[in-house]
Amino acid sequence: MGQIKPASKNKTGSKNGLILLAFIAFISLGLPDGLLGVAWPSIRGSFSRPLDSLGVLLFAIMAGYLTASFFSGHMIARLGVGRLLAVSCAATGAGLIGYTLVPTWWMIVAFGVVTGLGAGAIDASLNTYIASNFGEGLMQWLHASWGIGVTIGPVIMTTGISFFNTWRWGYVLVGAAQLTLAICFVLTGSLWQRRDVHIETEKSQRLTDYKTPILETLRQPPVRLSILFFVLYTGIEATLGSWAYTLLTESRGILPQVAGLWTGSYWATFTMGRVLAGIYAKRIGVHTLIRVGLLAAFGGAILLWWNPTGVFGLFGVVIIGFSIAPIFPGLVSGTSGRVGPRYTANTIGMQIGAAGLGTAILPGIAGILAQRSSLEIIPVYLTILVVTLFGLYSLSMRQGKTQLT
Numbered sequence: 001m002g003q004i005k006p007a008s009k010n011k012t013g014s015k016n017g018l019i020l021l022a023f024i025a026f027i028s029l030g031l032p033d034g035l036l037g038v039a040w041p042s043i044r045g046s047f048s049r050p051l052d053s054l055g056v057l058l059f060a061i062m063a064g065y066l067t068a069s070f071f072s073g074h075m076i077a078r079l080g081v082g083r084l085l086a087v088s089c090a091a092t093g094a095g096l097i098g099y100t101l102v103p104t105w106w107m108i109v110a111f112g113v114v115t116g117l118g119a120g121a122i123d124a125s126l127n128t129y130i131a132s133n134f135g136e137g138l139m140q141w142l143h144a145s146w147g148i149g150v151t152i153g154p155v156i157m158t159t160g161i162s163f164f165n166t167w168r169w170g171y172v173l174v175g176a177a178q179l180t181l182a183i184c185f186v187l188t189g190s191l192w193q194r195r196d197v198h199i200e201t202e203k204s205q206r207l208t209d210y211k212t213p214i215l216e217t218l219r220q221p222p223v224r225l226s227i228l229f230f231v232l233y234t235g236i237e238a239t240l241g242s243w244a245y246t247l248l249t250e251s252r253g254i255l256p257q258v259a260g261l262w263t264g265s266y267w268a269t270f271t272m273g274r275v276l277a278g279i280y281a282k283r284i285g286v287h288t289l290i291r292v293g294l295l296a297a298f299g300g301a302i303l304l305w306w307n308p309t310g311v312f313g314l315f316g317v318v319i320i321g322f323s324i325a326p327i328f329p330g331l332v333s334g335t336s337g338r339v340g341p342r343y344t345a346n347t348i349g350m351q352i353g354a355a356g357l358g359t360a361i362l363p364g365i366a367g368i369l370a371q372r373s374s375l376e377i378i379p380v381y382l383t384i385l386v387v388t389l390f391g392l393y394s395l396s397m398r399q400g401k402t403q404l405t
Contacts, residue, residue, distance in 0.1 A: 014191050019138065021188065022126050025085065025181055026145035027152070029122055031174045032096060032115065034153015042167035047105040060109045062360050064116025065123075069353040070214075072124035073346030077211040081129045082192030084121055086185035092118030093178030100168035100175075118178075120356070124349040127332050129192070131348060136286050139329040140278035147271030217346040222339045225396055226347055229331055230354040232389040235362025236297070236382060237324055241266060242363040243370070243378050244317050251375035252313060262314045266321035273325025286330045287397065293330075294390040296323035301386050305379035320382070328355070338396065 040054055068075075068088070075084050095115035099108055130139050153174075160169030185192075217223055244266060248259035281289055297320050304316030332351065336344045362385070369377045 018188065018191055019134070021181075021184060022130065022142060023145045025089070025122060025126060026142050027149040028089075028174070028177055028181060029119060030146040030149025030151075031153045031156065031177070032092075032119070034150045034155075035157045035170050035174060038154045038157040038161070039167040039170060042161060043099075043108070046167070047108065049105055053105070057109055057112050058360075060112035061116035061119075062356055064113040064118075065120035065356050066116075066353045068117040068120030069124040069349050069356065070120075072121055072128065072349030072352070073212070073217070074214060075121065076125055076128060076345055080189070080193050081125050082185055082189035084125050085192070086182050086189065088118045088121035088125070089178050089182035089185060090118075091115070092122065093175045093182060096171045096175030096178060099171050120352065124352040127352060128345050128348045131332050131335055131344070136281035136289075136330065136333045137278040139333045140274045140281055140326055143329045144271055144274035144278065147267065147274065151267070151271070212342050212346055214346055217339075217343045217350070220339060220343055222396070223343055223347050223350070225392065226331070226335060226338050227350050227354040229389065229393065230328075230351040231358035231362070232385055232392075233324070233327055233331065234355040234358035236320075236385045236389070237270075237328070238359040239363045239366045239378070239382060239385070240317065240320055243366055243375070247375045247378050248313065248317075252307070254314070258314075262317055266317050269318050269322040270325045273322040274329065277326035277329070281326065281330070281333075286334045289326050290330045290334075290393065291390070293323045293325070293327045294386060294393070297327075298383065298386045298390065299323075301379060301383040305383055307379075316379075 036054075036057075044050070044053060072084070079087070092115050095111045095118060098111040098114065102108060102111065126142065127139075130142050153170075156173060157167065157170040160173070161167055241263075245259050245263045248254040248262065249256055254262075277289060284292075300316045300319030300323055302316075303319065304313050307313040307316070332348060335348050335351065339347045366378050366381050369381055
């Protein structure tokens with residue numbers, strides 16, 4: 001009897017240690033996203049590049065990200081979660097440090113593909129692991145960790161430029177952190193495969209063990225619908241994040257300082273929404289959380305569109321940010337219910353890839369629409385995206401394709 005309690009403590013310690021490591025990895029996943037915006041003026045100066053060269057680098061990163069996330073289910077089946085995370089963190093760290101060592105621009109772009117491959121695999125594999133083995137609350141907190149990373153990133157880069165007069169310092173620091181994480185994943189590799197650190201049912205424990213062919217997965221209608229969910233969701237998130245400041249200042253005459261504060265509040269309430277959702281997700285249920293979030297986001301979009309006075313539009317931005325925050329993690333958590341355990345691992349990777357695609361494409365469509373009409377088309381566009389996502393999600397529920405509550 002005396003040996004049972006220590007064993008139980010070891011199991012709990014292993015479980016908590018993996019959760020903490022997953023959160024740290026997601027913080028580190030957000031760091032590079034926060035670095036680039038601050039570093040870009042210095043990077044382009046170092047390589048004598050025009051402003052629009054940023055698009056080339058972003059495309060290279062996105063190409064790697066989409067490729068790795070799309071095939072992550074296959075890679076998890078072959079390598080296991082722990083080994084894939086170790087390789088992915090090593091690739092990301094090498095790519096970030098590589099930025100600081102190369103003499104020519106095309107090498108920066110090449111390393112962008114490497115960092116994208118690493119980030120896509122980290123994102124998809126951690127989402128798959130948490131969805132397979134833990135509850136909805138942990139999924140919300142996992143994604144809130146990304147918000148912490150993307151908030152800290154600009155601070156790191158600003159510090160490097162201010163005190164060391166170089167953009168390279170920030171990338172070396174974050175790259176070294178990624179390599180340290182890779183070592184941690186190597187040392188804990190066997191724990192990611194152990195059954196005794198999982199807390200859900202035997203069925204959920206087997207999700208990462210399926211070796212379902214990718215083409216078979218793509219042939220399933222619920223899988224394709226789930227992919228579309230993520231394109232639409234990240235389109236909503238990224239469109240408002242990209243265009244809110246421009247809409248408020250150039251179309252509505254809001255002072256830049258005020259617009260900047262409220263645009264920043266969008267991401268602050270976004271992170272807060274995920275933290276709170278992590279507390280209440282299990283009690284409320286994922287299905288209810290998603291539908292309520294979309295309905296509230298619809299209200300915020302209407303408020304931003306209507307805008308009888310300037311303050312209404314500002315509140316609309318914040319309401320949307322808070323409301324949509326739980327939707328992405330909630331959709332990931334509910335993947336197994338929508339598509340079935342056999343297709344879950346592959347589908348989560350495809351969904352993460354689709355999320356990157358939505359981020360890359362839908363804000364650009366908003367810009368094209370604004371160019372052809374006015375910036376005031378953006379709230380209309382956002383409202384249409386929210387209504388479309390709500391309608392498709394509700395339709396899938398009525399057809400009995402998901403059991404999320």
